[in-house]
Amino acid sequence: MKLRHFFPLLAGISLGASVSATSIDNHMPYLTLSDGSRIPQLGCGVWELNGQEAYKSVTESIKLGYRLIDTAQYYRNELETYQAVLDSGIPREEFYITTKLNPSNGSSEKNIRDSLDRSLKNLGGKIDLVLIHWPFSNDEMAWRIMEEYVQAGKFRSIGLSNYSPDALRRILKIAKVKPVLNQVELHPYNSKYPTVAEYEKEGVKVEAWSPLGAGRQGLLRDPVIADIAKAHGKSSAQVILRWDLQRGIITIPRSKNPAHIKENISIMDFQLSDEEMKQIDALNRDDALWDI
Structure with a gap:
């Protein structure tokens, strides 16, 4: 099979009407990164999925309209993740792969x-x-090498994951190519409003890993979220993901359950009120698995 490799959604290429983070329609919202590229605001994560599980999860996600796919060297499922993209028959340029x-x-x-x-x-x-998955002793050297790959056209964008504001600024001091986003643990029990503001001040978008609570079953049963969900005829998970979108956060829930994969993307037909957003914001308790 002859593969086509394009970088989709580049600045200056018209892809139809821009979709704001809070628009309500049948289309996936996109955000524009600091380098002008555009990224789907909701994606499919494959953390803790083995190769076969990742393949099945990504395959199902693609069928339902996901185009942002998030993998990692550490997950050991890059190959299977990409095979699902190839087997979909959808042109590569329609996907955004991290x-x-x-x-x-x-x-x-x-x-x-x-x-x-x-x-x-x-x-x-x-x-x-x-992305650099987390800070380490040689990360400045790694950043300079990654910049070379951008300049060579092999990577379109580069960024960080699990970096504190101070660690981000350390990379910014040596960067010729700026990080476009920082992927961090973020959910209503760890909402990170002050640190998100610091990242955004530097022009760095924020992407949420484990947006549904990193295994905290209590979050999905939280009565505040449950009441809001009931009012909209939605699930608690859908309310949390909608909260992400309305904050301007990129979010990548992970599931191998087809019903949950469908549920997670079915959030474009309702909007949380300002009061509901404030109620969810008030749930923050700085409860994080990863202390940055």
Whole structure:
């Protein structure tokens, strides 16, 4: 099979009407990153899914309209994730694929380059977005190498994951290519309003991993969220993901359950009121699995 590799949604390419973070229609909302590229605001995560599970999850997600796919070297499912994209029959340029550099592969310049090259091979030769998965001792060297891959046209954008505001600013000081986003743990029990404001002040978008609470079953049963969900005829998960969208957060829920995958994307037909947003905001307790 001859593969086509394009970078979709570049600035200056018309893709129809722009969709705001709070618009209500049948279309996926997109956000514009600092380098002019555009990213779907809701995506499919494959953390903790083995290769076969990732393939099935991504396949189902694509059928339902997801186009942002988030994988990582650490997850060991890049190849299966990309195979699902290929097998969909949908042109590659319609997808936005993210992977992440595993700091365990960052002990030397050679190891960093080798790991990035493996990801390129696994993901078809070009990648929309590559993140550093978490801060590590050689991350400034890794950043400079990743900048080379951007300049060579192999990566369209680069960014960070699990970086505190101070760690982000450290990278910004040496960056020739600015990070376009920072992926962090974010959900109503860990809403990160002050730190999100710091990231956004630097022109860095925020993407939420584990937006449904990182396994905290109490979040999905929270009475405040449950009452809001009942008022809209939606589930608690749908209310939480809608809260993300209306905050301007990119969000990547993960599921291998087809019903949940469908539920997670069925959030474009309602809107939370300002009062409902404030009620969810008030649930914050700085309860995070990952302390940054």
